[in-house]
Amino acid sequence: MINITLKDNSVMQVENGKRLIDIAVEISEGLARVCLAAEVDGKLTDLRFVPQKDCSINFLTWADKGGRSAYRHTASHVMAQAVKRIYPSAKLAIGPAIDDGFYYDFDFESPINAADLEKIEAEMKKIIKENIPIEYFELTRDAALKLMQDNDEIYKTELINDLPKDEVISFYKQGDFTDLCAGPHLMSTGKLKAVKLQHTAGAYWRGNEKNKMLTRIYGTAFPKKSELEEYLEKLEEAKKRDHNKLGRELGYFKTVDYIGQGLPIMLPKGARVLQVLQRFVEDEEQKRGYLLTKTPFMAKSDLYKISGHLDHYRDGMFIFGDPDDNSKECFALRPMTCPFQFQAYLADMHSYRDLPLRYNETSTLFRNEDSGEMHGLIRARQFTISEGHLACRPDQLEDEFRGCVDLARYMLDTIGLSDDVTYRFSKWDENNREKYIGSAEEWERVQDRMRAILNHMEITYTEASGEAAFYGPKLDIQIKNVFGKEDTLITIQIDFQLAKRFGMEYIDSDGQKKNPYVIHRTSIGCYERTLALLIEKYAGAMPTWLAPIQVKVLPISEHFLDYANEINNKLIQLGIRTELDSRSEKIGYKIREAQIEKVPYMIIAGEKEQSSNQVSVRSRSAGDKGTMSLEKFIFALQEEIKNHVK
Numbered sequence: 001m002i003n004i005t006l007k008d009n010s011v012m013q014v015e016n017g018k019r020l021i022d023i024a025v026e027i028s029e030g031l032a033r034v035c036l037a038a039e040v041d042g043k044l045t046d047l048r049f050v051p052q053k054d055c056s057i058n059f060l061t062w063a064d065k066g067g068r069s070a071y072r073h074t075a076s077h078v079m080a081q082a083v084k085r086i087y088p089s090a091k092l093a094i095g096p097a098i099d100d101g102f103y104y105d106f107d108f109e110s111p112i113n114a115a116d117l118e119k120i121e122a123e124m125k126k127i128i129k130e131n132i133p134i135e136y137f138e139l140t141r142d143a144a145l146k147l148m149q150d151n152d153e154i155y156k157t158e159l160i161n162d163l164p165k166d167e168v169i170s171f172y173k174q175g176d177f178t179d180l181c182a183g184p185h186l187m188s189t190g191k192l193k194a195v196k197l198q199h200t201a202g203a204y205w206r207g208n209e210k211n212k213m214l215t216r217i218y219g220t221a222f223p224k225k226s227e228l229e230e231y232l233e234k235l236e237e238a239k240k241r242d243h244n245k246l247g248r249e250l251g252y253f254k255t256v257d258y259i260g261q262g263l264p265i266m267l268p269k270g271a272r273v274l275q276v277l278q279r280f281v282e283d284e285e286q287k288r289g290y291l292l293t294k295t296p297f298m299a300k301s302d303l304y305k306i307s308g309h310l311d312h313y314r315d316g317m318f319i320f321g322d323p324d325d326n327s328k329e330c331f332a333l334r335p336m337t338c339p340f341q342f343q344a345y346l347a348d349m350h351s352y353r354d355l356p357l358r359y360n361e362t363s364t365l366f367r368n369e370d371s372g373e374m375h376g377l378i379r380a381r382q383f384t385i386s387e388g389h390l391a392c393r394p395d396q397l398e399d400e401f402r403g404c405v406d407l408a409r410y411m412l413d414t415i416g417l418s419d420d421v422t423y424r425f426s427k428w429d430e431n432n433r434e435k436y437i438g439s440a441e442e443w444e445r446v447q448d449r450m451r452a453i454l455n456h457m458e459i460t461y462t463e464a465s466g467e468a469a470f471y472g473p474k475l476d477i478q479i480k481n482v483f484g485k486e487d488t489l490i491t492i493q494i495d496f497q498l499a500k501r502f503g504m505e506y507i508d509s510d511g512q513k514k515n516p517y518v519i520h521r522t523s524i525g526c527y528e529r530t531l532a533l534l535i536e537k538y539a540g541a542m543p544t545w546l547a548p549i550q551v552k553v554l555p556i557s558e559h560f561l562d563y564a565n566e567i568n569n570k571l572i573q574l575g576i577r578t579e580l581d582s583r584s585e586k587i588g589y590k591i592r593e594a595q596i597e598k599v600p601y602m603i604i605a606g607e608k609e610q611s612s613n614q615v616s617v618r619s620r621s622a623g624d625k626g627t628m629s630l631e632k633f634i635f636a637l638q639e640e641i642k643n644h645v646k
Contacts, residue, residue, distance in 0.1 A: 046184030101220030131190025244376035262381035426467035556606035
């Protein structure tokens with residue numbers, strides 16, 4: 001007998017040799033029906049697993065991330081089986097579960113289309129109806145290689161060859177289909193209910209542009225048809241809000257093939273919103289004691305050798321020349337601002353009384369992102385960031401870190417994204433130490449310090465190993481776009497290494513030279529990414545203070561053009577972003593056009609308005625607001641802008 005500790009901390013005794021599914025049945029038939037996977041001592045596994053010793057077990061249902069992952073991972077295998085039935089010559093690559101569904105990469109002999117997706121989906125439903133048991137087995141490296149080679153699965157063979165020699169090589173089999181996989185999976189194909197294939201995309205094998213382009217098929221799966229339909233409806237709404245579509249339609253940005261992927265052109269509307277955000281951020285940072293710098297966009301490779309970026313971030317950099325050839329100068333565009341901004345600190349010697357020192361900069365950065373990772377303004381190869389670096393004494397670290405979080409929260413609240421973010425404590429990966437600089441002792445000490453700070457601030461956060469910067473742990477403020485893809489919006493990092501590398505010192509109260517802590521932070525993150533998220537958040541209808549055009553002046557006819565022009569000029573002189581629609585179109589058409597452009601306010605100028613020296617006002621959200629004096633409208637508008645009304 002072995003002892004099983006359940007989620008509620010109760011302990012039950014079970015016979016040796018029982019599978020997790022059998023234990024679930026013993027607890028409750030209802031639990032056995034709904035559980036999809038389990039965590040055994042915190043490790044995700046499927047219900048075939050047989051515990052060999054005392055352990056804790058948490059059974060996972062659809063409500064749990066691990067349960068949904070097992071469900072959708074199984075769906076990806078069902079899709080792969082369907083593909084192999086219809087296209088036997090297709091080669092299998094990889095097929096994981098993702099947040100809202102799954103995908104599988106295939107190498108087809110010829111391209112597939114939408115009609116092919118329908119055939120594959122129909123075959124999936126047949127496989128589900130067949131309720132095929134799913135079996136797990138392990139093979140030696142040689143046997144695993146032979147199986148995949150016999151099946152002519154070249155990509156699976158490559159994956160096996162890249163596995164560590166002592167790695168357990170596992171497979172899952174469902175009827176005539178066998179796949180290399182670590183799992184977990186459901187007990188049978190019939191456990192799946194509602195599936196939908198969505199679209200295809202190109203994907204380089206292993207994400208490397210030098211490798212062959214494969215066909216990636218995306219799909220999703222739910223335990224109920226009604227849940228699937230609800231999801232698809234939300235997806236259609238998300239498509240309408242997608243900044244990559246809506247931002248182009250509204251004239252915020254464009255991309256040009258012969259300029260390059262990930263290099264967006266900000267059009268006047270987009271550039272104006274970025275300018276408004278930048279001025280707002282820089283003004284607020286100045287109020288909080290930041291010192292503005294302006295540093296070069298590139299530097300010799302020598303700088304990146306000192307910082308460690310060349311050793312730890314080379315693949316993400318644009319480099320001109322050979323950094324390993326010391327006989328010639330080599331330059332690189334900056335992927336971060338930190339080693340440049342450190343030079344401001346190094347311009348003078350500092351006392352402990354000078355600290356903290358806070359530097360900020362609106363920085364243009366360059367990162368060599370994979371083509372498959374780029375998406376509109378969310379991820380680009382050139383972008384602008386509200387970067388900053390603080391040098392402080394150990395006793396100031398918590399207060400300064402708290403100040404950085406407070407600034408970030410203020411920004412998020414002001415622009416209306418505070419309810420949409422989550423917090424992640426990103427740590428190093430102790431099993432992959434070559435990715436980082438510094439000793440294990442230093443990392444654990446600083447991470448413990450950061451965890452204590454976060455706990456003192458009562459921040460609710462998750463922990464993620466392997467997501468730290470190479471020089472220190474960080475707090476990542478995470479946000480999802482309309483399609484559920486998560487990205488980092490704002491980051492605040494504790495750096496305990498680079499000050500030493502660059503010789504950043506201060507004279508402490510005991511007369512000794514010491515290295516300060518450095519906090520790397522952004523206050524609003526990447527401006528382009530923030531703009532993308534704001535377009536999606538507000539469906540293009542920006543709050544008035546952020547709107548690229550705040551007021552449209554609409555003369556009813558050319559007879560009132562002079563009066564409309566007079567109004568327009570008054571607004572411009574007051575710093576209000578306005579536009580005069582002088583076209584010879586009917587007023588109804590002009591109003592509809594302004595509504596489509598998501599302009600917050602329209603001023604209508606006609607005979608009645610001109611004769612009374614007033615204006616008729618229409619609001620984007622409230623409709624007709626009646627006739628009023630221009631001064632009254634301006635006062636209300638300025639108050640709305642000043643207070644950053646969302």
